[in-house]
Amino acid sequence: MAVNYFRCMMCGYEWEEEVEKGEDVERSCSQCRSSSIRQFKRKPEPKE
Amino acid sequence: MTGYVGNFQVSIRKKARYVDLEACNACGECAKVCPQVVPDEYQMGLSARKAIYIPFPQAVPCVYVLDMENCLGNNPIACGKCADVCEQNAINYDDADEIITRDVGAVIVAIGLDVYDPTEMDEYGYTRFENVITSMEFERLICAGGPTDGHFVRPSDMERPLRIGFIQCVGSRNPAIGRPYCSNICCMNTIKDTLLLADHYPDVQNVVFYQDIRAFGKSFEDMFQRSKEAGTRYVRGLPGDIEEDPETKNLVITVENTTSGKLERHELDMVVLSVGVIPPADLEKISGLFTLSKTSDGFFMESHPKLKPVDAPTKGIYFAGFCESPKDIKDSVCQAGAAASKVGALLNAGEVHVEAITSHVIEELCTECGVCASICPFSAIRWEKGQKAHVIEAMCAGCGSCGAACAFGAIEMKHFTDDQLMAQIRAILSDKPEEKVFVFACNWCSYAGGDMAGISRLVYPTSNRVIRTMCSARVSEEMVLEAFRNGAAVVLVSGCHYADCHYINANRQTVKRVQKLWNKLDKAGVRPERLQLEWISAAEGQKFAKVMKQMEELRATVTLEEIEHTREALKPKPKKEKKARAEKADAGAGEAEAEAAETEAVSG
Numbered sequence: 001m002a003v004n005y006f007r008c009m010m011c012g013y014e015w016e017e018e019v020e021k022g023e024d025v026e027r028s029c030s031q032c033r034s035s036s037i038r039q040f041k042r043k044p045e046p047k048e
Numbered sequence: 049m050t051g052y053v054g055n056f057q058v059s060i061r062k063k064a065r066y067v068d069l070e071a072c073n074a075c076g077e078c079a080k081v082c083p084q085v086v087p088d089e090y091q092m093g094l095s096a097r098k099a100i101y102i103p104f105p106q107a108v109p110c111v112y113v114l115d116m117e118n119c120l121g122n123n124p125i126a127c128g129k130c131a132d133v134c135e136q137n138a139i140n141y142d143d144a145d146e147i148i149t150r151d152v153g154a155v156i157v158a159i160g161l162d163v164y165d166p167t168e169m170d171e172y173g174y175t176r177f178e179n180v181i182t183s184m185e186f187e188r189l190i191c192a193g194g195p196t197d198g199h200f201v202r203p204s205d206m207e208r209p210l211r212i213g214f215i216q217c218v219g220s221r222n223p224a225i226g227r228p229y230c231s232n233i234c235c236m237n238t239i240k241d242t243l244l245l246a247d248h249y250p251d252v253q254n255v256v257f258y259q260d261i262r263a264f265g266k267s268f269e270d271m272f273q274r275s276k277e278a279g280t281r282y283v284r285g286l287p288g289d290i291e292e293d294p295e296t297k298n299l300v301i302t303v304e305n306t307t308s309g310k311l312e313r314h315e316l317d318m319v320v321l322s323v324g325v326i327p328p329a330d331l332e333k334i335s336g337l338f339t340l341s342k343t344s345d346g347f348f349m350e351s352h353p354k355l356k357p358v359d360a361p362t363k364g365i366y367f368a369g370f371c372e373s374p375k376d377i378k379d380s381v382c383q384a385g386a387a388a389s390k391v392g393a394l395l396n397a398g399e400v401h402v403e404a405i406t407s408h409v410i411e412e413l414c415t416e417c418g419v420c421a422s423i424c425p426f427s428a429i430r431w432e433k434g435q436k437a438h439v440i441e442a443m444c445a446g447c448g449s450c451g452a453a454c455a456f457g458a459i460e461m462k463h464f465t466d467d468q469l470m471a472q473i474r475a476i477l478s479d480k481p482e483e484k485v486f487v488f489a490c491n492w493c494s495y496a497g498g499d500m501a502g503i504s505r506l507v508y509p510t511s512n513r514v515i516r517t518m519c520s521a522r523v524s525e526e527m528v529l530e531a532f533r534n535g536a537a538v539v540l541v542s543g544c545h546y547a548d549c550h551y552i553n554a555n556r557q558t559v560k561r562v563q564k565l566w567n568k569l570d571k572a573g574v575r576p577e578r579l580q581l582e583w584i585s586a587a588e589g590q591k592f593a594k595v596m597k598q599m600e601e602l603r604a605t606v607t608l609e610e611i612e613h614t615r616e617a618l619k620p621k622p623k624k625e626k627k628a629r630a631e632k633a634d635a636g637a638g639e640a641e642a643e644a645a646e647t648e649a650v651s652g
Binding site for chain 1: 598
């Protein structure tokens with residue numbers, strides 16, 4: 001298990017989550033329900 | 049299992065029976081002397097069986113089988129009593145599993161179901177209270193061939209219960225435990241049980257606690273009314289928990305009757321949990337073996353819910369029964385008949401017609417990298433190291449993910465070709481591209497979701513321009529970049545939800561590709577938010593309209609300067625420049641080598 005960082009590309013909401021290797025999970029934003037979720041292995045730079 | 053439609057090779061493990069099928073005459077002498085007693089799975093553990101046994105009454109063939117896990121015959125303490133008494137000499141301890149290989153043209157998957165284990169719903173006390181049983185255990189208790197010969201008794205004192213409660217939807221319609229779906233059969237099963245009880249024991253009082261009674265099949269409503277007329281009380285409301293009277297072992301249920309709005313207290317002799325059904329445990333293994341996809345509920349996904357309800361996405365594979373979705377006996381029989389007919393039609397035709405939308409390899413361009421073979425969800429691409437890839441058209445479903453993934457343009461689709469899609473992109477963006485929301489939609493879900501939005505007369509901005517592809521995985525990086533290069537303000541890639549992907553799991557490639565594109569756009573100084581990814585199902589017209597509104601709002605934030613900058617930033621590097629750079633790099637490497645040699649010579 002590793003912590004990954006996620007950013008909703010629609011509303012900009014960011015969160016971190018434990019990710020299992022080889023997992024098959026459909027993610028959506030808890031704020032706006034968008035499926036446009038960008039995944040980062042390292043904490044991304046804060047959005048301007 | 050290997051091969052493809054009309055040409056499968058299957059290996060079947062025939063488990064060892066340890067009893068000669070021909071010699072055994074089912075006299076039962078072996079079971080009489082067998083000292084090993086284990087819980088009988090068929091009777092839900094309510095009675096015991098021996099290590100040598102007939103799995104269930106009316107088993108075909110009616111021949112004993114030796115449960116080697118529990119048999120003492122092969123242990124250090126050798127028993128061998130069954131072999132001693134068998135006059136037919138039918139016992140063979142040296143029997144072994146046999147692998148049978150068969151060539152088959154089609155396969156029907158009918159692996160059935162598992163029943164929900166209510167242990168995790170501790171509020172109903174299934175493991176704490178003896179008189180709380182499941183509907184499956186009820187079935188055995190009331191059956192003439194059951195452990196009590198059909199005499200219905202409660203486990204705590206073996207007395208006949210007079211007040212019986214049935215709790216519906218245990219393990220069904222409960223998202224909290226990950227089982228949001230309706231199990232389809234439980235309502236009618238409970239209604240049938242109440243009628244059975246009323247028939248056998250007219251003095252028994254039945255109470256059914258339910259949230260909805262789903263009596264929708266032929267004569268089902270009639271059965272429901274008969275149950276009510278027979279005296280069964282239906283209380284709309286599910287109890288929060290069950291308490292037990294430690295002395296009498298009676299069960300007390302407090303429930304809010306949502307019809308009357310009153311709190312009711314029921315003291316019952318026995319409670320039956322109407323357990324739901326779940327996908328069978330080995331579904332995962334079968335799914336991998338046959339490259340089948342699953343729905344979000346965990347059951348197998350059919351090729352099309354309305355038009356191909358018995359076909360698997362993999363050609364030549366058909367479904368029958370519960371493994372596809374919860375259904376009753378009648379529906380299972382119908383589906384089995386339909387699957388058999390489909391197989392008959394397939395095999396009698398003598399040849400297989402495949403959809404024209406398949407991929408093919410352009411051998412001159414293939415670099416033998418094998419990327420296409422590794423991502424094909426249908427394993428339709430044969431590739432070995434040092435060899436060109438080869439598409440087996442009979443297996444190819446035409447998702448196009450291989451075509452989008454090949455960096456060398458060595459895989460082309462028949463229909464929805466790269467040239468056709470690129471031409472569409474350029475045509476759409478030839479006039480006022482900055483005013484358009486550019487959408488790639490998969491054929492099965494998102495495009496149909498757009499249709500649904502239209503049919504439902506939902507209002508959403510008219511700025512969107514949709515290009516249909518068979519799967520979202522068909523959309524290559526180059527197509528998205530081409531849209532931006534042609535002035536698109538925003539681009540949406542949309543496809544089926546994970547569990548609904550019509551090409552098993554091809555849309556996972558879409559996710560990977562879009563992630564890569566976001567990184568690429570970021571590096572090029574282009575706002576990555578201008579590329580969006582959405583999963584929209586065919587039923588989600590509302591979502592389609594909502595996403596289009598959001599995309600239009602996003603489009604309005606993109607300036608003409610930004611679009612112009614994007615055109616420049618994403619401009620493909622001229623080949624000459626690339627070549628020159630490569631040459632320069634080569635020259636650089638040569639210089640470095642010379643330098644290294646010189647250094648070595650100096651130090652030497």
